[in-house]
Amino acid sequence: MRNLIAYFIKYPVAGNTLMALIMIFGWIGLQSWKKNFFPVSESRILKIEVVYPGSSPEEIEKGVVLKIEDNLRGVTGIEQVSSVSSENTGVITVEVQKKYNTDLVLQDVKNAVDRIPSFPDGMEPPVIYKQEGRNFAISFALSGDVSLTVLKKFAQKVESDLLAMDGLSKVALSGFPEEEIEIAVRENSLQAHDLTFLQVNQAVVNANLEITGGRVKGRNEELIIRANTKGYYADKFRDIVVKTTPDGRILRLHEVADVRDVWAESPNRNFLNGEPSVIIEVSNTIEEDILDITESVRNYMEEFNAENDVVKTTLVRDGSTTLNGRIDLLLENGIMGFILVLLFLAFFLHVRLAFWVALSIPIAFTGMFILGANSDVSINVISLFGMILVVGILVDDGIVIGENIYKKYEEGIPPLQAAVDGTMQVLPAVFSAVVTTGIAFSTFFFLDGRLGDFAPDMAFVVISTLAFSLVEGAFILPAHVAHSRALSKEAIKNKIELFFDRTMTWLREKTYAPLLKFSLNNWVLAVSFPLALLFITIGGLKGGFIRWTFFPAIEQDFINVELELPAGTRENVTEQVLLRIEEGALAVSDSVQAEREDGNPIIVNTLLKLGPATNTGKVEIRLLDAETRLMKSQNIANLIREKIGPIYDAEKLVFSISTPFGKPISVSLLGNNLEELEQAKEELEAELEKIPALIDIVDNDKQGPRELTIKLKEKAYLMGLTMRDVVGQVRQGYFGQEVQRLQRGLDEVKVWVRYPIDDRSSVNKLENMRIRTQSGLEVPFYEIADYEIERGIVAINHLDGQREVRIEADMGDPEVSASDVMTNVKDTILPPILDKYPSLSVAFEGQSKEQEKMKKSGSTVIPMILLLMLAVIILTFRSMWQAVIVFVTIPFAIIGVGWGHFLHGHAISLLSMFGVIALIGIMVNDSLVFVSRVNELVKKYHDFDKAVFEAGKSRFRAIILTSVTTVAGLTPLIFERSFQAQFLIPMAITVAYGMMVATYITLIVLPVFLIVLNRIKIMVNWLWTGKKPSKEEVEPAIIELKSENEALI
Incomplete structure (x- = not known):
């Protein structure tokens, strides 16, 4: 290794070539690196969907769901099974354990369902699939003064245009029900023409068809025999022959029924700012780039609005806004951090040395871009979090190496030799520090739950960046420093550099050295002070004085108001309540706007969504961006809540601001x-x-809607009627019979035969419905059946x-x-x-479940990670007890973490824990360099106490610079007030304030612990052997030196 480093120092062109290759290939990699909002990982969710038309939730549960759940019990790899049984449908959700292959489990689930011997008659085959992993990209509304039919045609044209674009494959439309053909048979027509629903159904099936009858094989030509009377719109059904009367008259369908193209009887409608709208939502897969997609869609919207006057597009939400904001924040804080690092290093070292150390930031990042572009990781809000996190610790290794080279030069060693000696002296400790930090961050690869789905992206970014930082620090930085004017005899420090140089010397000799000497001589007092602070901090956490939460409230630009009225409420009533909520939100916006200096409304638009049930709906409120509105979304939600007042009959009214953890x-x-x-x-x-x-x-x-429970009278049985006969005829008239499905363009259109809506509008109509016996007699419903009105169940x-x-x-x-x-x-x-x-x-579900998953997986992974870190440090020091001492100092950083959050009014959260991992890496880095220096000086002086004291003075500048640059780099982020920064501030507080305390721990407490450890080893050795050894004889450096000398002999 020494020869390789010397080669790069002797021939700086090698380092420059390596740097150029890293930066060129990194830039190329960045251009091809995919961007997503969140990491898109393989889905571990399987869905089983069943449709059983006309069934109740109890029927779905007993006849379908319980059978499927029972058969799934033996399937390996399932973590959790949940289900919802509702009217006509059932959905079973299967969550797969992380360690199992989801596709293999999917096949096992399909086999388990296939083994079920029977399902209820009339149920459609179960649909079993893996939920696709995708991310929201952008959504916009299509609206105009046109009918819903015309609006849908425009929307389908837009969908087709979007899907034709490169790199865009997922488009979803909402805001209109399904299209149907309704054959509304009138009861009086059935009676007048002696018809039954069954006859009408059969007539439609027999007439509306397309069929091949074979071939006529002529001598010279074959002719295909075909009948094609199939219609796809209502007007093609009207002339279907239903019956021929005895007098020879043909009875056609339009004579007994109203045949119409209609929308399904479901309230799936959207209104953007009060206008009927179709919402077009675009998602991106892991292979697609969100920035490319949103740019293409925005360009398309501009072109569409320029070409169309009747219908227009309006942006609802752009997922790339947050991602771009996070990228801008990274660039702004990266540049600011770079400048601050450059300034502080220039003040305390040399401006050219500072430049070469700071250059490690872009080199390490471009190196990481090479790996990122060739991995499954994307640029997303989580990987960007990792990039921002690593900026604070990126230059630490460079500072240690650069400062040590500079120190060697100050001792009179020639520049090239100083570069080799300075690098080799600290490289083992720096290498171990990078390895231990990488091991610490590898924890995120093994966690379960939602955190385990996206945290690996952050860990990949940090580990990759630190790896290239190590390469840069070992081979490129020493060559640059060795040949820079910083190590030139001609380099003359200016007045500013001399001032800071004297300041650093004064701090070391007049402040730190006396404090360290006092602490080493009064180690009980020196340890008691930070130990007391640690216990006070733990007490503050336990007592709630310092707040803790799993996931903090993050400011957002959307408020979703979810409404659920009593089951059975008609859609027009639900719509009126939703309008009341929308009006309340706009009234709040108006009142706040009047008080604002800029006159901007705080609400950009409102999207009213009616459905999916007649009693449910939602109002999505898009707010002005947080940086401009200067009001928390939670406060705005509370104002809206007060404005609309109580909605007494609402079973659910929730003002939700979503989080990824529930x-x-x-x-x-x-x-x-x-x-x-x-x-x-x-x-x-x-x-x-x-x-x-x-x-x-x-x-x-x-509670479900009110239900009419039918009970037959004795007269029904005397007339030969069964419950199946009666309910079957009621179902035919009121629910309807699906007689055909037609593929009309992109739509699958169902053909329904049932009563008109007017014949289904009251209980009185049901009572007077004619029930037909097997003998052909007709009797009113009320003569053969009673009913009771009860409350049903919405879902099980x-x-x-x-x-x-x-x-x-x-x-x-x-x-x-x-x-x-x-x-x-x-x-x-x-x-x-x-x-x-x-x-x-x-x-416990939601955040509690995620927290428990993290704890459970962490309780297994973290001890192993700590053991690996300990092993690396032991191998570096070749001493177990020195490694343990380094670990003992880590908990003291909690003091800075806890009180830093307290001072800034933030709760310690999951986001803070990411910063703790980075903080551990920095502390271990400084501790490794310090203890390594102690071991070197013990060999040099053969005086342990002097070695500890001189090591403190020797490493003082490097540790102070590491801390100052880290804190300086994160300070702009801590005081950032932008919406994007709120997500990152807890991490920045953790690292910055933790470093302030860690600096004291490394420079004062660690030396004291080394002294205490030395005295304990002396005592144990004395008790064990009966001979009291010297302070130096129990130190691993002297033991190692003695072994080396004996080996030479």
Whole structure:
């Protein structure tokens, strides 16, 4: 290694060539590196969807879902199975364990479902698939003063145009129901012509067809026999012959039914700023670039609006905005950090030396770009997080190497020799520091849950960048420094450099040296002070004085208001309530706008979504960007909530600001005793209502619409009617019979035969419906059946085979820790409820589940990671106890982390933990260099106490510069007020304030610990051998030197 480093120093063209290759190939790699909003990893979610037209949730549960869930029990690799049984449909969601191949588990799931011997008659075959991994890219609305049919045709044309673009493959349309052909048969027409629904159905099937009848094989030509009377629109159905009367008259379909092209009876409608709209949403896969997609779509929107006057496009949301903002933040803070690093290094070393050290930032990044472009990692908000994180620690190795070379030169060693000796002296410690930091960040490759899905991107970026930083520091930096004017005899320091040089010397000799000497002589006092601070900090965390939460409230530019009214509510009622919410939001915007100096409204647009059920809907409110509006989205949501007032009949009204980890409070009650589930749910919700910090407490156990339960009278049985006969005829008239499916362009159109809507509009119509017996007689429904009106069920939820009622809530006060509230729920509220209802169990979902997954996987991975780090340090020092001492100093950094968050009003969170990993890497780096220097000086002086003291003075400048540049590089980010920075500030606080404390720990506490360790080893050795050794004889450096001398003999 020494010869290789000497070669690069002797021939600087080699280092320049290596640097040029890294930067050129890195730039090329950056151009081809894919961009996404979030990392797109392989999906581990499998879906089983079943459609059973006309069925109730109970029928779906008993006839379909329970059978599938039972057969899935033996499938290996399944982590969790949940299901929702609702009217006509059932959806089973299978979550696959991370260590299993999802495609293989998918095949096992398909085989398990195929083994089910039977499903109810009339159920469509189950659809089983792996949920595709994709990311939101951009969405826009298509609106205009035209009919919904015309709007849909425009939307389909836009969809076709977008899919024709390169690099764009996922487009979804919403805002219109499915198209259908309705054959609305009138009851009086059936009676007048002695017809049944069955006859009408059969007539349609027999007439509307396309069929081949064979071939006529002539002598010279074959003729294909074909009949094609198939129609795809309602007007082609109207003349279908239904019946021929005895008098020879032909009865056609339009004479007994209204045949129309209609929209399905579902309330799937969108309104952007009050205008009927179709929403077009574009997503990107892992192979597609979000920035390219959004740019292409925006250009298309401009061209479309320029060419069309009737219909226009309006942007709803652009996913690249956040990504571009994060990139801008990286560039701004990277440039600012680069300048600050350059300034501080120039002040305390030499301006040219500072430049070459700071150059490691772009070299390391471009090197990482080479690896990134050839991996599955993309540029996304998480990998950018890693880039911003690594900026704070990137120059540390360069500072250590550069400063040591400069120190060797100051001692009188020639420049080239100083570069070789200075590099080789600290390279083992620097190499170990990079390896230990890489091992620490590799933790994120092995975590479960959502964190385990996207954190590996951040770890990849950090490890790759540090690896190239090491290459640059070992081979390129020494060559540049050796041949720079910084090591030239002609280099004369200017007044500023002399001032800072004297300042550094004064700090070292007049401040640090006396403090270190005092601490070494009074080690109990020196250790007691930081130890007391550590216990106070832990107490602050335990007592809630320093706040902790799993995932902090991140400022966003969207507010989603979700509404659910009682089941059975008609869509026009739901629409009126949604309009009330929208009007309240706009009124808040107007009132705030009037008080703003810039006069800008805080709401850019509102999107009202009606559906998917008649009683549900949503208002999506897009806010002015956070940097401009200067109001928190949570505060705006609270103003809107106050403005609209209570909606008393709403079963769900939630102002949600989404996070990738789910709700902060999410509790699932599990059991098959429905009465106990209902009572426990009510008691838990009542307790949660007492917690002031919680808002929007909702559950998924909603009352269903009112149901008419049919019961036959004796007269029905006397007339030969069964329940199947009666309900079958009612179902035909009210639900309808799907007689055909037609492929009309891109749409699959269903053909329904049923009563007109007017004949289905009242209970009185049902009572007077004519029921036909097998003998052909007709009797009113009320003569052969009674009915009772009861409440039904909207949906039945299962979790791992048991019925589930999930209660969720949001945090209304961001100053209150969600973790503390959840701990209160687990330890205080739930135990008496579960004791009262012993048949029930509980599961925690949302953020609690993610936190538990992280803890479970981390409890296995982190000890192994720590052991590997310890092994690397032991191999570096060739001493286990010195490695342990380095590890013992790490927890003291919590002091800076905790009180830094307290001072800035932030809670310690998952984002802070990312910074802790980086902080550990920096601390280990400084500690390795310090202890390595102690071992060198012990060999040189053969005086342990002097070696520790001189090592402190020797490494003082390098450690101070490492800390100052790290803090300086992160300071602009800590005080950044942009929306993008809020996501990053906890990490920056962790590293910056942790480094302030770590500097004291490394320069004062670590030397004291080394002294204490030395005295303990002397005592143990004395007790063990009976002979008291000297301070130097128990030190690994002297033991190693003695072994080397003996080997030579």
